[in-house]
Amino acid sequence: MENTVLHKAATRGRANHGWLNSYHTFSFANYQNPERVHFGALRVLNDDTVAAGMGFGTHPHDNMEIISIPLEGDLEHKDSMGNTAVIRKGDIQIMSAGTGISHSEYNKNKDKLTKFLQIWVFPNKRNVTPRYDQITLNEADRHNKLQQVLSPNADDEGVWINQDAWFHMGKFDEGFATEYNFKKKGNGVYAFVLKGDITIGNIALNERDGLGIWDTDAIKITANSQDAEVLLMEVPMAL
Missing domain, CATH: 2.60.120.10 (Jelly Rolls)
Structure with missing residues (x-):
C-alpha cells in the first residue's frame, strides 16, 4: 500500500524579511521542524516572493542540486563561474553546486514582485565540478x-x-x-x-x-x- 504525507499550505514555515516573503515546506534557516527535514532526496522547497529592486546578496553553496522555477516576474542571476542571466516565468534554472559555488539573485524590476520556487535536491555524486544551465520551456x-x-x-x-x-x-x-x-x-x-x-x-x-x-x-x-x-x-x- 502506498504511503503518503500531506503538508497543507498553511502549515508551512514562514519567514517575512520585508524584502523577502518565504514559505518553507521543509526545515530551512530559522524554520526547523524535525518532522519536516526532507522528502527522500528533496531537501528544500521554498516558495519565495522578492520585492521590487531587492534580492539575495552573494552567498555560497556546495554539494547540492539547486533548481529555480520562476512563477511570476523575473530574477537576475550572477555566479562565481562568470554567468550572468535573467530567468523568467517559463524558464527553469539548475546549479550543480558540487565543490562550491557562490551566486546572487536579484529582482531588478522597480515596479513588480518576483515569485519563484527554489528547490534543493541532494546529489548522487559529491564534489562534482560546479555547473550552471537554464532553458526556456514551451x-x-x-x-x-x-x-x-x-x-x-x-x-x-x-x-x-x-x-x-x-x-x-x-x-x-x-x-x-x-x-x-x-x-x-x-x-x-x-x-x-x-x-x-x-x-x-x-x-x-x-x-x-x-x-x-x-x-x-x-x-x-x-x-x-x-x-x-x-x-x-x-x-x-x-x-
Whole structure:
C-alpha cells in the first residue's frame, strides 16, 4: 500500500524579511521542524516572493542540486563561474553546486514582485565540478499533460541534475484526469499544487499544498478547477 504525507499550505514555515516573503515546506534557516527535514532526496522547497529592486546578496553553496522555477516576474542571476542571466516565468534554472559555488539573485524590476520556487535536491555524486544551465520551456506543452522539465539525462527533455530525479509540470482544464507512472523503483513523488485544486488518488489538494507519495508505481491526478497547475518531483527515497 502506498504511503503518503500531506503538508497543507498553511502549515508551512514562514519567514517575512520585508524584502523577502518565504514559505518553507521543509526545515530551512530559522524554520526547523524535525518532522519536516526532507522528502527522500528533496531537501528544500521554498516558495519565495522578492520585492521590487531587492534580492539575495552573494552567498555560497556546495554539494547540492539547486533548481529555480520562476512563477511570476523575473530574477537576475550572477555566479562565481562568470554567468550572468535573467530567468523568467517559463524558464527553469539548475546549479550543480558540487565543490562550491557562490551566486546572487536579484529582482531588478522597480515596479513588480518576483515569485519563484527554489528547490534543493541532494546529489548522487559529491564534489562534482560546479555547473550552471537554464532553458526556456514551451508552457503550451503542459496543457492537459505532464511536461518533463528535469531528469538525470543530459539528452532528455528539460534540464538535468546529478540525481535519479524527474520533475514534471502540468496545467489542466477542470475535470481533466491523467496518470503519472514512476520512472524508477524506490522513488517517491512530491506533488506541489501551484494553482487551483487537484485530487491525487483520493486526497484533495488546494493551492500550495504538498503531498508526498511512495511505495507505489503510479498516481492518478484529477483537476478540480480550471487552469489547475501542479509540479511533480520524483526523487529517490533512500539517501
